[in-house]
Amino acid sequence: MKDKICIITGANSGIGKQAAIQIATKGYHVIIACRNQQRGEIALEEIRAQSQSTQVKLGIVDMSSKASICSFADSLHQKFDHIDVLIHNAALFNVTQKEAQYTNEGFETVWMTNHIGPVYLTEKVMDLLKNSDDARVLTISSKGLLAKPFLKVNLADPEYKSRKFDVTNAYYQSKLAQMIYTWWLAKELENTSITVNAIRVPAVQIDISRHPDLSPFMKWAYQQKSKQSITPQRMAETYAYLATDAGMKSISGKYFDENNQEISADNYTINLDNINKVIELTNKYL
Numbered sequence: 043m044k045d046k047i048c049i050i051t052g053a054n055s056g057i058g059k060q061a062a063i064q065i066a067t068k069g070y071h072v073i074i075a076c077r078n079q080q081r082g083e084i085a086l087e088e089i090r091a092q093s094q095s096t097q098v099k100l101g102i103v104d105m106s107s108k109a110s111i112c113s114f115a116d117s118l119h120q121k122f123d124h125i126d127v128l129i130h131n132a133a134l135f136n137v138t139q140k141e142a143q144y145t146n147e148g149f150e151t152v153w154m155t156n157h158i159g160p161v162y163l164t165e166k167v168m169d170l171l172k173n174s175d176d177a178r179v180l181t182i183s184s185k186g187l188l189a190k191p192f193l194k195v196n197l198a199d200p201e202y203k204s205r206k207f208d209v210t211n212a213y214y215q216s217k218l219a220q221m222i223y224t225w226w227l228a229k230e231l232e233n234t235s236i237t238v239n240a241i242r243v244p245a246v247q248i249d250i251s252r253h254p255d256l257s258p259f260m261k262w263a264y265q266q267k268s269k270q271s272i273t274p275q276r277m278a279e280t281y282a283y284l285a286t287d288a289g290m291k292s293i294s295g296k297y298f299d300e301n302n303q304e305i306s307a308d309n310y311t312i313n314l315d316n317i318n319k320v321i322e323l324t325n326k327y328l
């Protein structure tokens with residue numbers, strides 16, 4: 043049997059790190075794809091120690107940069123002839139961000155990191171996914187979208203070039219686009235061995251020390267929210283289940299909650315006209 047290869051972006055902290063531990067414990071080779079070498083190495087040590095696996099490796103990728111994604115994809119092609127699991131966990135959501143920021147390639151960072159980057163990486167390693175007889179792509183959405191029932195992807199200006207930036211809307215817009223991409227890709231790949239599913243993440247405890255810019259009030263608010271939140275370990279169980287459970291083979295285009303239950307997707311994301319428009323927009327970035 044071929045080695046099972048799993049890539050998890052943003053696995054140096056939070057849910058991604060816990061998912062890396064759980065999936066490595068199941069015997070998968072896990073590549074934690076992180077943007078920062080030092081944070082990645084610290085996480086790598088911890089993941090190896092906790093999973094008792096030597097088959098965990100660090101890859102460097104900045105999901106907001108097409109050049110970085112290309113170079114990461116090249117490194118994967120050099121090392122592997124297939125990929126079994128690709129988890130698009132990395133995301134940018136800094137509630138203190140007041141203005142849109144643009145990368146040196148000219149892209150708005152939230153849109154690029156959370157939506158275009160994952161699409162681009164998937165395209166770049168599609169041949170490796172096709173070489174697996176049971177490949178799984180997982181995208182990550184947010185239960186917080188329930189509080190934004192009227193939000194849509196702004197087709198004219200997704201990158202806030204001519205409208206006032208709002209980091210919360212930028213984040214949820216990117217998550218809507220990821221969901222749309224998930225349903226579209228699952229359909230595109232329906233007669234292949236690749237499945238594509240999305241996970242709805244509820245409030246999960248975050249590491250406040252990662253957010254030094256938070257005001258004392260926001261730190262207090264996060265601490266209160268944390269009491270109602272599940273742990274990253276608990277959330278990672280759903281990642282690990284969808285990534286590895288034999289019963290999930292062939293299940294595609296579905297949306298799952300933290301109890302591994304299938305749930306309905308927001309109507310906006312399953313409307314064919316919306317899907318076509320968002321995919322047309324997305325393709326312009328590839």
Ligand SMILES: NC(=O)c1ccc[n+]([C@@H]2O[C@H](COP(=O)([O-])OP(=O)(O)OC[C@H]3O[C@@H](n4cnc5c(N)ncnc54)[C@H](OP(=O)(O)O)[C@@H]3O)[C@@H](O)[C@H]2O)c1
Nearest residue numbers: 052055056057077104105106131132133182184243245246
């Ligand atoms: N926590 C929640 O309540 C919650 C709720 C709904 C959805 N989610 C989703 O769950 C996923 C994991 O979140 P989390 O709570 O575990 O947050 P987290 O601990 O902040 O993890 C996010 C990860 O993404 C990485 N990242 C950010 N920008 C990146 C880039 N340009 N390139 C590569 N990596 C990048 C971060 O790396 P650095 O260390 O370098 O910053 C970090 O490792 C995200 O998709 C998030 O949107 C979380």
